Amino acid sequence: xxxxxxxxxxxxxxxxxxxxxxxxxxxxxxxxxxxxxxxxxxxxxxxxxxxxxxxxxxxxxxxxxxxxxxxxxxxxxxxxxxxxxxxxxxxxxxxxxxxxxxxxxxxxxxxxxxxxxxxxxxxxxxxxxxxxxxxxxxxxxxxxxxxxxxxxxxxxxxxxxxxxxxxxxxxxxxxxxxxxxxxxxxxxxxxxxxxxxxxxxxxxxxxxxxxxxxxxxxxxxxxxxxxxxxxxxxxxxxxxxxxxxxxxxxxxxxxxxxxxxxxxxxxxxxxxxxxxxxxxxxxxxxxxxxxxxxxxxxxxxxxxxxxxxxxxxxxxxxxxxxxxxxxxxxxxxxxxxxxxxxxxxxxxxxxxxxxxxxxxxxxxxxxxxxxxxxxxxxxxxxxxxxxxxxxxxxxxxxxxxxxxxxxxxxxxxxxxxxxxxxxxxxxxxxxxxxxxxxxxxxxxxxxxxxxxxxxxxxxxxxxxxxxxxxxxxxxxxxxxxxxxxx
Amino acid sequence: xxxxxxxxxxxxxxxxxxxxxxxxxxxxxxxxxxxxxxxxxxxxxxxxxxxxxxxxxxxxxxxxxxxxxxxxxxxxxxxxxxxxxxxxxxxxxxxxx
Numbered sequence: 001x002x003x004x005x006x007x008x009x010x011x012x013x014x015x016x017x018x019x020x021x022x023x024x025x026x027x028x029x030x031x032x033x034x035x036x037x038x039x040x041x042x043x044x045x046x047x048x049x050x051x052x053x054x055x056x057x058x059x060x061x062x063x064x065x066x067x068x069x070x071x072x073x074x075x076x077x078x079x080x081x082x083x084x085x086x087x088x089x090x091x092x093x094x095x096x097x098x099x100x101x102x103x104x105x106x107x108x109x110x111x112x113x114x115x116x117x118x119x120x121x122x123x124x125x126x127x128x129x130x131x132x133x134x135x136x137x138x139x140x141x142x143x144x145x146x147x148x149x150x151x152x153x154x155x156x157x158x159x160x161x162x163x164x165x166x167x168x169x170x171x172x173x174x175x176x177x178x179x180x181x182x183x184x185x186x187x188x189x190x191x192x193x194x195x196x197x198x199x200x201x202x203x204x205x206x207x208x209x210x211x212x213x214x215x216x217x218x219x220x221x222x223x224x225x226x227x228x229x230x231x232x233x234x235x236x237x238x239x240x241x242x243x244x245x246x247x248x249x250x251x252x253x254x255x256x257x258x259x260x261x262x263x264x265x266x267x268x269x270x271x272x273x274x275x276x277x278x279x280x281x282x283x284x285x286x287x288x289x290x291x292x293x294x295x296x297x298x299x300x301x302x303x304x305x306x307x308x309x310x311x312x313x314x315x316x317x318x319x320x321x322x323x324x325x326x327x328x329x330x331x332x333x334x335x336x337x338x339x340x341x342x343x344x345x346x347x348x349x350x351x352x353x354x355x356x357x358x359x360x361x362x363x364x365x366x367x368x369x370x371x372x373x374x375x376x377x378x379x380x381x382x383x384x385x386x387x388x389x390x391x392x393x394x395x396x397x398x399x400x401x402x403x404x405x406x407x408x409x410x411x412x413x414x415x416x417x418x419x420x421x422x423x424x425x426x427x428x429x430x431x432x433x434x435x436x437x438x439x440x441x442x443x444x445x446x447x448x449x450x451x452x453x454x455x456x457x458x459x460x461x462x463x464x465x466x467x468x469x470x471x472x473x474x475x476x477x478x479x480x481x482x483x484x485x486x
Numbered sequence: 487x488x489x490x491x492x493x494x495x496x497x498x499x500x501x502x503x504x505x506x507x508x509x510x511x512x513x514x515x516x517x518x519x520x521x522x523x524x525x526x527x528x529x530x531x532x533x534x535x536x537x538x539x540x541x542x543x544x545x546x547x548x549x550x551x552x553x554x555x556x557x558x559x560x561x562x563x564x565x566x567x568x569x570x571x572x573x574x575x576x577x578x579x580x581x582x583x
Binding site for chain 2: 099327385460
């Protein structure tokens, strides 16, 4: 087995036992990035030198018999909207092209505490606004299963990097599906945690009432371990829940006997491709064979979810992105003899791409006098209704299941010219963000060579149920272990 | 003819509020796209939200306090290192008034 194929748990264990050196393993990851990233474009920045140095330091500590963390030596790719001390953090935007954070996000601090190694910062849709990783200022990421297809988004770089073993673990962020969509399209596991389980301190905000940082991984146990490391209370995030995130990996079983699965009728309706439904159904039957039971349920207000989501997300974006003025940091135009207001507008016009401008402007509109109640307030009320429907459904069932994406990966360039068509792709992922409930995307099949993902949603803080389903599918099918030839 | 949900003039007005300068081409394109997106948003009009409270935040965390204690601030150099223009220990801003 090649070093870059090892799971995070295997890497940390073998490094600790000195069966392999962190340096050799990190070298194999860097070599892989050099070999394939020209084709994939998963990374905006690769921190090869610092990673090697850190690997040698960890090897040294182990030789001296010192204690090391649970992720000792493991290469982690970090989405480029998560602040990393001294490492450029761009949000895939021109406006932050040269921004170097003076501090670490809490999740990065926690990774470092466990001796994980940052291998680089991954490509994404600009400010996480997109579902394809095409709106990046640094060019699109390509889907490793078919280079003409999108990898999903907005955490497309994180998912693609895992798929081709350019990293062993990855962090993404999920505002309306941005972890689960690329996990589905690249055939890796991606989990959006319960709102408040993972600190958002150091995550560059897009829509803060909806988004969470979460793990992407090539195996369920790795995903569980990463969640344990990054999760748990953080006083620096006032929306952080006072809970511990320990034990997701150590306490995990694959026993789904008696598990009550609700199949969301609306997730198998019009607009969802037959091929997608077929693969999700096969996984449901696998779970049934393993002792789970299922029944259908209906959440009728889901028809309003997508519109409500976009109104809320855009409104929050218009407020959050007002801070980018090009004065304290970020892109600034050369001639600055004009007044503040003109310079501010010029910096933003040249610094932001089209989709970011669209969302800021539509959000400004939805919050403006005369429209606030019609759009923003109405959307927040619909959010309440959808939450209540999910709450009721999750009294009957342990978990709700459907597809992650309504269609398999599509061509780069196919939908990007028409924003509304692209928004429609998020129809199955946004409900988990509106409700704050955790949701996972698990690889469940291939249509030709294109990956299909199953989505499972549970009640708040029931991540272990989602991981249990993932582990059951991982151990009883051969889907998750497949890798593209590249 | 379909009712326009947002006019070109309104798009210009919002751009002004949001401090974004648009080219003439962007104004045309955004007016057309915004009308289609807003038409889609009207879907929510048919939802019955009478007596339903809004959800601003999904979990009821209110009044999160911390002790009013001075922590360690970032060093001045770290704060200023990303400034496109600076003068000594200050950010250099364009003329405001």
